[in-house]
């Protein structure tokens with residue numbers, strides 16, 4: 001391109017005005033943190049909701065946005081199912097979770113438990129923009145997002161449409177299949193230019209309430225393998241503990257019901273690491289903290 005002067009690289013223009021409005025709104029949010037996994041049933045919602053509460057206990061302003069439209073479960077785990085949303089002139093008031101956590105989920109909008117969600121892509125995209133733009137989130141330190149699982153069409157659309165994701169937390173379980181699936185997910189987000197914060201291995205060992213002992217069931221966990229393979233921090237290893245699923249089913253947030261357990265401590269460690277990593281500009285944080 002000689003003789004034509006220097007070429008200037010412009011950032012890609014956001015052409016969708018809804019996306020522009022969402023981006024504007026997210027300027028009041030310091031860090032948008034997406035919680036994702038290669039597949040469902042691995043504890044993504046459990047981790048998203050308890051991480052959000054732990055960040056609250058550390059004194060941060062936090063919101064939780066549940067956009068797993070086909071399995072919205074954060075409200076149940078937080079014990080706030082059935083709350084009615086109120087629309088004021090300034091926007092929709094998010095539901096109030098424990099400790100004043102601000103929560104938005106499709107679950108608050110569904111008529112009953114049997115209503116299947118059969119939305120197609122464009123409607124989901126619209127819903128996501130509305131969850132961001134039309135909700136009075138106020139100023140937040142963290143907006144934690146419970147993402148849809150997978151690396152298929154839906155996950156791609158969602159990850160691309162959210163105009164600001166400051167970091168992604170990957171949830172894995174201890175199996176070789178999970179290494180593959182979550183590895184793909186890490187590469188997928190990297191390719192989209194989203195920063196991986198780290199990996200959390202859930203159900204990593206078995207905690208037996210009868211003996212108080214933790215039994216290792218698998219060898220080297222998938223969390224450690226992924227952390228080493230992709231050079232991202234291992235944020236926590238959370239054991240399989242019957243009290244966790246009990247608490248989730250009963251709507252008693254685990255970290256508040258059991259403030260002194262190793263699991264709750266590991267949530268605290270995870271929350272501190274996430275805050276620490278996000279405060280460090282990208283590129284200088286890539287040495288391991290796990």
Ligand SMILES: Nc1ncnc2c1ncn2[C@@H]1O[C@H](COP(=O)(O)OP(=O)(O)O)[C@@H](O)[C@H]1O
Pocket residue numbers: 037039040041042043044045046047071073202203238239240241242244245246248249
């Ligand atoms: N560490 C754990 N120990 C015991 N049960 C767990 C643990 N993590 C999650 N669960 C349970 O596993 C199920 C799936 O968790 P969930 O958070 O809904 O997964 P996802 O959002 O990835 O689909 C829930 O019933 C939850 O209570």
Ligand SMILES: [Mg+2]
Pocket residue numbers: 044045046068071073
């Ligand atoms: Mg879920």
